[in-house]
Amino acid sequence: MIAQGRRVLTNDMVTEIEALSPRYPDRRALVLPALHVVHKALRQVSFDAVVDIANLLGFPPAEVQDTLSFYQFFHQEKPHGRVRAFVCRSISCALRGGEDVLEQLCRRHGVEPYGTTDDGSLTIEPAECLGACDFAPCILANDDLLKNLSPESAATAIDEVKARTR
Amino acid sequence: MTPFKPVLLEAVGIPDSYTLASYRNRGGYAPLEGLLREKQPAEVVEMVKASGLRGRGGAGFSTGLKWTFLPKDHPGPIYLCVNADESEPGTFNNRFLMEDDPHQVLEGTIISSFATRASTAYIYLRYEYPHAWNRLQGAIDECYAAGLLGQNILGTGFSLDIYLHRGAAAYICGEETGLIESLEGKRAWPRIKPPFPAIEGVFRKPTVVNNVETMACVAQIARRGVDWFKSIGVPADPTNPRDPGSYGPKLYCLSGHVEKPGCYEAPLGITLRELVDDFGGGVWKGRKAKAAIPGGISMGLFTEAEFDTPLDFAGPGRVGCLGLGTAAVVVLDETVSIVDFLHNSCRFFAHESCGQCTPCREGTSWSLRMLERIRAGQGRLKDLDLLLEIGNTMGMMPGSTICGLADGAAWPIKNAINKFRGEFEDYIKRTNPEGWMVTDPVAALQIVGAH
Numbered sequence: 251m252i253a254q255g256r257r258v259l260t261n262d263m264v265t266e267i268e269a270l271s272p273r274y275p276d277r278r279a280l281v282l283p284a285l286h287v288v289h290k291a292l293r294q295v296s297f298d299a300v301v302d303i304a305n306l307l308g309f310p311p312a313e314v315q316d317t318l319s320f321y322q323f324f325h326q327e328k329p330h331g332r333v334r335a336f337v338c339r340s341i342s343c344a345l346r347g348g349e350d351v352l353e354q355l356c357r358r359h360g361v362e363p364y365g366t367t368d369d370g371s372l373t374i375e376p377a378e379c380l381g382a383c384d385f386a387p388c389i390l391a392n393d394d395l396l397k398n399l400s401p402e403s404a405a406t407a408i409d410e411v412k413a414r415t416r
Numbered sequence: 417m418t419p420f421k422p423v424l425l426e427a428v429g430i431p432d433s434y435t436l437a438s439y440r441n442r443g444g445y446a447p448l449e450g451l452l453r454e455k456q457p458a459e460v461v462e463m464v465k466a467s468g469l470r471g472r473g474g475a476g477f478s479t480g481l482k483w484t485f486l487p488k489d490h491p492g493p494i495y496l497c498v499n500a501d502e503s504e505p506g507t508f509n510n511r512f513l514m515e516d517d518p519h520q521v522l523e524g525t526i527i528s529s530f531a532t533r534a535s536t537a538y539i540y541l542r543y544e545y546p547h548a549w550n551r552l553q554g555a556i557d558e559c560y561a562a563g564l565l566g567q568n569i570l571g572t573g574f575s576l577d578i579y580l581h582r583g584a585a586a587y588i589c590g591e592e593t594g595l596i597e598s599l600e601g602k603r604a605w606p607r608i609k610p611p612f613p614a615i616e617g618v619f620r621k622p623t624v625v626n627n628v629e630t631m632a633c634v635a636q637i638a639r640r641g642v643d644w645f646k647s648i649g650v651p652a653d654p655t656n657p658r659d660p661g662s663y664g665p666k667l668y669c670l671s672g673h674v675e676k677p678g679c680y681e682a683p684l685g686i687t688l689r690e691l692v693d694d695f696g697g698g699v700w701k702g703r704k705a706k707a708a709i710p711g712g713i714s715m716g717l718f719t720e721a722e723f724d725t726p727l728d729f730a731g732p733g734r735v736g737c738l739g740l741g742t743a744a745v746v747v748l749d750e751t752v753s754i755v756d757f758l759h760n761s762c763r764f765f766a767h768e769s770c771g772q773c774t775p776c777r778e779g780t781s782w783s784l785r786m787l788e789r790i791r792a793g794q795g796r797l798k799d800l801d802l803l804l805e806i807g808n809t810m811g812m813m814p815g816s817t818i819c820g821l822a823d824g825a826a827w828p829i830k831n832a833i834n835k836f837r838g839e840f841e842d843y844i845k846r847t848n849p850e851g852w853m854v855t856d857p858v859a860a861l862q863i864v865g866a867h
Contacts (some may be wrong), residue, residue, distance in 0.1 A: 276600065278601040281601030286582055321585065322585070340506075340713075340764055342671040342746050345672045345746070346673075378767060378768060379504070380544045381502050382511070383507075383744075384677040385677075
């Protein structure tokens with residue numbers, strides 16, 4: 251093993267991951283749940299966290315990293331904002347102005363797509379179909395689905411989610 | 417049109433429809449109890465086979481037949497994976513089922529697990545459905561408390577655990593072997609088949625992967641019977657021995673340029689025009705339709721003239737589309753540029769190609785780059801033939817990839833160019849008056865500069 255002791259994972263995280271262990275006959279299946287546990291708590295899964303997870307599950311860190319890097323979902327080098335907004339750009343949303351919503355939201359907050367505001371309050375990520383085409387265009391901001399948006403209503407709705415997430 | 421009362425969606429709009437008490441009030445779990453006590457697993461398999469139920473996830477393969485591929489007398493464990501990684505653009509029917517009536521999905525999952533002798537079922541749920549996650553987890557907890565899950569369910573000796581497993585925003589995890597790899601904690605690279613999952617699936621054990629809506633259909637077949645299910649939809653074509661028919665109700669997702677987007681239940685075989693006019697309130701803003709996606713973006717395109725095609729398993733194929741897919745209809749009105757549509761489609765598949773097979777990885781990314789160049793005013797007529805060549809050579813059908821993602825990427829390219837070639841040619845000539853006729857290869861450096 252590369253490192254002794256844990257550097258990033260807290261006892262609570264380890265408990266949460268181990269509680270899922272009886273569900274799977276193979277500890278490798280805990281990789282994705284473990285990544286989610288860490289990512290939810292820290293808004294990133296750093297390389298140190300990867301080593302911790304690997305040590306906990308008994309795999310080389312490279313194998314955990316291999317899985318992590320496949321899913322663009324996990325932020326690694328820097329945490330995502332306190333609010334993470336997935337702005338749908340797939341066809342149903344695009345037909346109803348989704349690209350405008352994305353562009354104007356980025357401009358309003360002074361970030362490029364996939365960027366995080368300097369104060370760490372918001373990350374804006376283009377997303378493929380969120381499965382809410384009946385509410386197009388839409389944004390998934392943390393656990394809130396923001397529906398039937400215009401660029402203006404998106405700005406307000408995002409501000410509300412930010413105000414709730416401090 | 418004969419009036420049709422929703423069955424799969426009967427809970428929508430009922431207060432607390434997602435609770436166990438509400439589901440029981442509607443007759444839920446009574447069929448499960450009777451079936452666990454009185455039937456053998458093989459009889460349940462026969463029941464589902466006889467119903468003609470075809471998988472609702474996109475491929476439309478017979479559910480009962482899929483179950484019979486499991487090895488007989490296997491010592492176990494056998495696994496059931498419920499595919500809730502609903503990611504096909506335009507598709508949200510599973511979200512409706514999981515949010516508004518999770519117990520219907522769970523009852524179908526328990527019955528299907530009994531039929532397949534599975535002792536553990538994993539519901540692989542996409543990350544983007546936090547509300548569905550909470551509803552499903554709540555319903556699972558209620559089931560354990562009520563003795564409907566766990567050891568010795570209702571004293572029948574049958575035991576089953578159902579676990580939710582969260583995805584991480586990757587379209588490829590909806591491919592059944594990609595899902596299995598992801599569930600095992602690896603990158604979601606689809607497996608070469610055979611062996612099929614029924615022989616060697618998750619954790620190298622026999623595995624069945626079924627869609628959420630398929631599970632709901634199983635619950636309704638158990639409750640209402642095979643004859644009820646077969647009374648709905650389009651019977652098998654007697655002149656075609658290979659047509660298994662399109663039986664049962666279907667959830668159609670309607671979005672894009674319609675007045676009332678939504679998830680609507682109708683008998684299989686409703687035409688796209690009926691769906692748009694009778695359920696969707698027509699094309700929005702009083703405009704005309706130009707085209708529509710018949711079943712998720714990977715199925716291709718209907719022109720407006722093809723809107724009277726029935727949306728059953730055989731219909732879309734008759735007008736050159738890939739199939740019924742997820743029955744997600746997205747309407748494009750007359751103002752939409754077909755070039756923009758295809759760019760959006762190519763961008764999606766270039767982003768979601770898992771990168772395992774070269775024809776798909778390169779084909780999807782180069783088709784996107786070509787569309788970007790065309791939209792940047794540097795298109796050439798020759799590009800259309802090159803795009804078609806990509807479309808005709810990547811995928812399972814031409815035999816160059818492991819899974820069907822590339823076929824799904826190819827169909828919008830082929831349909832858009834074959835059905836709207838004139839518009840593409842006009843666009844290229846208009847935006848690139850100096851160079852549309854050039855046929856020399858595009859120098860790599862020029863391509864880079866175009867973006």
